[in-house]
C-alpha cells in the first residue's frame with residue numbers, strides 16, 4: 407500500500423479549504439469576482455501556512471475552463487492538470503535553486519510565447535527572495551510590462567529580502583501563522599480519515615509543537631501516527647519521543663516550591679532514567695515557567711499558554727512572586743545556553759533544579775533596595791529590632807523588614823495588590839482589617855468585595871507573605887454590624903506593637 411504524506415493528501419484544492427487565512431482568501435476571491443486580475447502577486451508569510459497552495463488555487467481560478475472564477479470547478483482538464491502539476495501553462499520555479507540571471511532570462515524569452523492551451527501563462531516562483539540582484543533586475547523588466555496573458559505569483563518567507571522595486575509592482579498578500587485551534591481541528595479530520603483514534607491532548611501537543619505551521623503539524627502527525635497502531639495517545643508520544651510530560655514536570659516544580667532540593671533532584675533523576683534528554687528537560691522547564699508566568703499575568707487562553715491554566719496546581723500558583731518567576735526563566739534560559747559547552751549536561755540541570763528549589767528565597771535587587779530604604783527609615787525613627795532574628799532559617803521575606811505595624815503591613819499589602827490588580831486593591835481596601843501576629847482577618851460590610859477577595863484568597867495570602875513572611879493565616883468574612891466605616895480608620899492595633907511604641911516613645915504614622 408502506498409502511503410501519501412498527509413500534507414500532500416490534504417493539500418487544499420479550493421479557496422474554501424485554505425484554513426486559517428480567511429483575510430487573504432476573502433480579498434483574493436473578491437478581486438476575482440470583480441474580474442480584477444493583477445499581473446503579479448506576492449504571497450509572503452511563514453513557512454507551511456498555505457502560500458504555495460494558494461498560488462496553485464489562484465492558477466486554477468485563472469485558467470478554469472468555466473472562466474475566471476473564485477471557485478474553480480476542479481473537474482475540468484485545466485483544473486485537474488494544475489492539481490496534478492502537469493499543466494504546461496502553469497510553471498513552478500523554485501527560487502532557491504534557480505537564482506541566476508540566466509534562469510530569469512529564460513523566463514523572459516518564454517513569456518513572449520502565448521499560452522498553449524490555457525487563458526493565462528502562470529509563473530509561480532517560490533522562495534523568490536533567493537534570486538540574485540541581477541536576476542531581480544532582469545525580472546523587473548518583465549513584470550513592468552508583461553504580455554497580457556502572463557501572471558506572476560511570487561511566494562516568500564522573507565519579505566524584507568524582496569527588493570522594494572519588485573514589491574511595489576505586485577499585489578501583496580500576507581499569510582499568517584495558523585492558530586493551534588485550527589491546526590488541532592484539521593489534525594482531527596486527518597486522523598478520522600485515516601481511522602486513527604486520537605486523544606485531544608495528543609492533538610494539542612502536536613499543534614503546539616508545530617508553532618503555527620500546518621505543514622510541520624502534518625509531518626509530525628505522520629511521524630507519531632506511524633507508531634500509534636491505530637490509537638494515538640499523549641502518553642504514547644511521551645514514551646516514544648522521550649518527553650517529560652506535564653505532570654512529572656509539575657511534580658519537580660512542586661518540590662521546588664516546597665524548597666525540597668532532595669525531592670526535586672530525585673524526581674529529575676527518575677525523569678532522566680526514563681530516557682528523556684537533559685536538553686528536553688530544560689526546554690520543558692522553560693515552557694512550564696513561561697506558561698506559569700503568563701497565567702499569573704492573567705492570560706487564560708490555552709492557545710497562547712500551550713496548556714490549560716487549570717492544570718497548574720494551587721501550590722505552584724501561590725508559591726512564587728512575579729519577580730521570582732522572571733528569575734526562574736532567566737536561570738533556565740541561561741542553563742539552556744550553557745549546556746552545549748558543558749562538561750556534563752546533567753550537572754547543569756541539577757544545579758538549575760537546586761537553584762529553583764531556593765527560588766522562594768530569592769529577592770530582586772529592586773526589592774532589596776526598598777527593604778534597605780525601609781530599614782534606614784526605621785533606623786532614623788528608632789524602631790529597629792535590636793535582637794538577632796530567631797534561629798531556624800527565617801524566611802528571606804522577613805529579613806530587613808523589621809517590625810511592622812499593622813498599618814504598615816496594610817499599606818504594603820494594598821500597594822502590592824494594586825500592582826497585581828486594581829480591582830483587588832479596591833476590594834481589599836473596603837474591608838476592616840484585624841492583624842494579630844500571623845493571623846489576618848478581613849471583614850466586609852457588603853457582599854461584592856468579599857466575593858472578589860474570596861476568589862483570590864491565595865493571591866491575598868501570597869501578598870501578605872511577601873510583606874510579613876511565610877505562614878500567614880488569612881480569614882475573610884462578613885461584618886456583624888452593617889454600619890460602613892471609612893477605610894483606613896479600621897486597623898486595629900495589636901498588643902506587641904503598642905508595647906514597642908511605648909518603649910521607643912514613637913508614633914505610629916499610619
Ligand SMILES: [Zn+2]
Pocket residue numbers: 469470471472478479480481482483484485486
Ligand atoms: Zn475547472
